[in-house]
Amino acid sequence: MIRDMTLGQYYPVDSFIHKLDPRTKLFGTMVYIISLFLADGIVGYLISAVFLAIVIRVSKVPFKFIVKGIKPILFLLLFSVIFNLFLTDGDTLVSFWIFRITKQGVRLAFFMALRLVFLIMGSSMMTFTTTPNQLTDGLEKSLHFLNYIRIPVHEIAMMMSIALRFIPILIEETDKIMKAQTARGADFENGSLMQKAKGLVPLLVPLFISAFRRATDLAMAMEARCYRGGEGRTKMKPLKYQRADRLVYLFYAGYLALVVVLSKTVPL
Amino acid sequence: MGIIKTAKLVYDYIRRDEENNMEETDRAIDGVDVDIKEGDFVAVLGHNGSGKSTLAKHMNALLMPTEGTVWIGERDSKEEENLWDIRQTAGMVFQNPDNQIIGSVVEEDVGFGPENIGVPTGEIWQRVNASLEAVGMTAYRSHSPNKLSGGQKQRVAIAGVMAMKPRCIVLDEPTAMLDPNGRHEVIRTVKELNRQENITVILITHYMEEAIQADRVIVMDRGKIVMDGTPKEVFSQVETVKSYQLDVPQVTELAYELKKAGVKLPDGILTIDAFVKELMSVWKADGSGKEAQHD
Numbered sequence: 001m002i003r004d005m006t007l008g009q010y011y012p013v014d015s016f017i018h019k020l021d022p023r024t025k026l027f028g029t030m031v032y033i034i035s036l037f038l039a040d041g042i043v044g045y046l047i048s049a050v051f052l053a054i055v056i057r058v059s060k061v062p063f064k065f066i067v068k069g070i071k072p073i074l075f076l077l078l079f080s081v082i083f084n085l086f087l088t089d090g091d092t093l094v095s096f097w098i099f100r101i102t103k104q105g106v107r108l109a110f111f112m113a114l115r116l117v118f119l120i121m122g123s124s125m126m127t128f129t130t131t132p133n134q135l136t137d138g139l140e141k142s143l144h145f146l147n148y149i150r151i152p153v154h155e156i157a158m159m160m161s162i163a164l165r166f167i168p169i170l171i172e173e174t175d176k177i178m179k180a181q182t183a184r185g186a187d188f189e190n191g192s193l194m195q196k197a198k199g200l201v202p203l204l205v206p207l208f209i210s211a212f213r214r215a216t217d218l219a220m221a222m223e224a225r226c227y228r229g230g231e232g233r234t235k236m237k238p239l240k241y242q243r244a245d246r247l248v249y250l251f252y253a254g255y256l257a258l259v260v261v262l263s264k265t266v267p268l
Numbered sequence: 269m270g271i272i273k274t275a276k277l278v279y280d281y282i283r284r285d286e287e288n289n290m291e292e293t294d295r296a297i298d299g300v301d302v303d304i305k306e307g308d309f310v311a312v313l314g315h316n317g318s319g320k321s322t323l324a325k326h327m328n329a330l331l332m333p334t335e336g337t338v339w340i341g342e343r344d345s346k347e348e349e350n351l352w353d354i355r356q357t358a359g360m361v362f363q364n365p366d367n368q369i370i371g372s373v374v375e376e377d378v379g380f381g382p383e384n385i386g387v388p389t390g391e392i393w394q395r396v397n398a399s400l401e402a403v404g405m406t407a408y409r410s411h412s413p414n415k416l417s418g419g420q421k422q423r424v425a426i427a428g429v430m431a432m433k434p435r436c437i438v439l440d441e442p443t444a445m446l447d448p449n450g451r452h453e454v455i456r457t458v459k460e461l462n463r464q465e466n467i468t469v470i471l472i473t474h475y476m477e478e479a480i481q482a483d484r485v486i487v488m489d490r491g492k493i494v495m496d497g498t499p500k501e502v503f504s505q506v507e508t509v510k511s512y513q514l515d516v517p518q519v520t521e522l523a524y525e526l527k528k529a530g531v532k533l534p535d536g537i538l539t540i541d542a543f544v545k546e547l548m549s550v551w552k553a554d555g556s557g558k559e560a561q562h563d
Contacts, residue, residue, distance in 0.1 A: 133372055165372045168414050214367050221368035224328050224360040225428065226352050226384040236379035236392045 011128045016244070017059040018129045022138025024245045025126045031252045032122040035259045036115050044263035045114055051255055052122055061128045069124040070117060077116055084109035136161045141239050154230025162218070170211060177206050271341055271436050271468050272304040272327055272358065278335035279322055279491075296322040298491035299336070306435065309462045309469045311479040311499075314488035315513040320472045323488070324440045327470065328360040341435060356385060358436040359429030363444050365421035374416075374424050375400065375409040381432040392431075399430040402465070403457050419450025423457055430461070436468035437461070443475065455481065476503075476517045480538045487512055504536030519543045 017025070032051070039045050056066060070077075090104030130138070140157035147153055178188060181202050188199050279297040282290055296319045304310055314320040325331040326338045329345040341357040343350040359381075362368045371377030375396050382392045400406045403423040413421060422442050429437055439458065443451040455471075455478050462469045471478060479485050485502045487495035489512045495502050503509060503516050506524045510516070516524070523537040523546070532550055537543045 169366055217364055217367035220330060221362055224330060224355060225381040226355050232386045234383050234386050234388060236383055238389055
């Protein structure tokens with residue numbers, strides 16, 4: 001059933017990482033991405049790999065789930081490997097026709113691929129262990145400072161969480177409209193690309209109208225329940241750092257220091 | 269003065285063309301005077317377009333009167349500083365259960381109202397627990413609203429209103445999109461809240477079976493209140509009710525037809541039990557009751 005669909009790619013198990021504050025995980029992802037760009041040479045990447053392995057192990061998310069996340073970027077990966085392999089100057093290893101593979105090229109291609117794979121795996125660890133709502137909450141709280149430059153952080157976060165709540169409802173509605181239009185002779189499957197695109201019009205127009213109607217209703221319901229923006233609002237589930245979060249922050253600091261120092265001192 | 273009072277209330281829907289000029293006005297409410305006592309269960313009946321939903325929206329300050337005044341808990345709805353007090357005094361439940369649930373978990377949705385009015389975290393939890401208990405949805409507190417039935421969703425919506433500790437709940441056709449089971453569920457919940465917590469209930473509906481459970485029935489037609497009284501008083505005038513394009517409960521109609529055919533039944537029979545009792549006593553008085561009982 002569409003209604004049972006999990007949004008995003010949250011993997012619901014009970015683990016240490018699932019229980020962490022979403023801000024800790026957001027920050028961790030950032031630290032990890034930065035560390036990947038600071039890492040240089042085998043040792044740096046080795047430490048990143050170990051870090052990732054620990055996170056995956058502790059999160060209890062099956063490894064094959066995480067590998068699946070790499071599939072969509074396979075093409076990008078290949079692209080970057082080929083370019084780095086053939087277009088880097090340096091000491092020639094092999095050369096044929098107009099192509100030339102250099103020692104530096106191999107090295108760069110290899111590290112680039114590794115960097116990309118780690119990047120995707122690392123950031124998907126966050127979405128695997130955090131529900132979209134926790135994520136929105138975390139973003140709202142950690143981006144709160146943007147309020148000072150008049151960016152309505154709370155409102156944007158509220159919009160995001162409402163959008164998330166309505167996705168399954170709208171999917172179901174699309175399904176209903178599709179069936180209703182099919183019953184009246186609409187054809188969504190056959191024909192050229194152009195015809196298919198045109199065929200979407202009788203689907204999209206009613207969908208948009210009903211979405212607008214829902215939005216009006218929802219706005220009225222929110223107003224009736226005294227919603228008036230983020231000011232003066234309290235939280236039922238306020239985000240609060242626990243001891244575990246503090247320890248994890250220490251762990252980040254240690255990890256980052258290790259990557260930087262070892263990348264600089266151990267040449268490879 | 270009761271909890272909700274209107275005086276000479278008029279509301280016009282104004283349709284405007286592209287240049288924002290008035291094109292035409294539609295008078296949805298036309299001079300309504302109503303006074304609702306605290307603790308009452310009031311049903312508002314009327315066919316489509318009779319102005320009953322528009323009236324309901326005035327009771328929560330979602331609409332402002334074109335003319336006349338509405339007082340909610342003795343506060344004038346036209347004054348802006350009263351707005352949030354009014355919405356806290358009179359909660360509102362709407363027709364479509366999907367379009368009024370904001371949270372993606374049941375308990376978070378119930379907590380939405382208290383969060384908005386700035387209740388401290390600890391008290392929000394107490395209120396959420398109490399409200400979920402009151403509507404019998406505690407077992408579903410960590411579910412996604414998408415997985416609930418229509419009746420359950422409406423009960424969550426009622427709990428969301430209850431968590432704001434209102435003195436009055438206005439329900440705008442809360443059962444129109446529900447199946448009979450869901451309808452029964454919602455009405456039972458509302459009745460319990462009315463009896464046990466002494467919450468004033470204003471139920472907009474077009475189901476007669478729901479209206480007969482109220483203490484008072486108001487019938488609207490073309491923006492005016494045309495009938496007002498206890499269910500018995502209103503439904504005993506079968507012809508008048510029908511002239512406003514409304515039905516009377518089936519039993520009432522049967523009793524009415526029998527009376528027209530010559531059976532000596534009283535007016536205003538609303539329930540099957542009352543009908544059977546009256547019919548038996550008529551038979552006994554005729555002396556034909558005994559034969560009927562032997563059958």
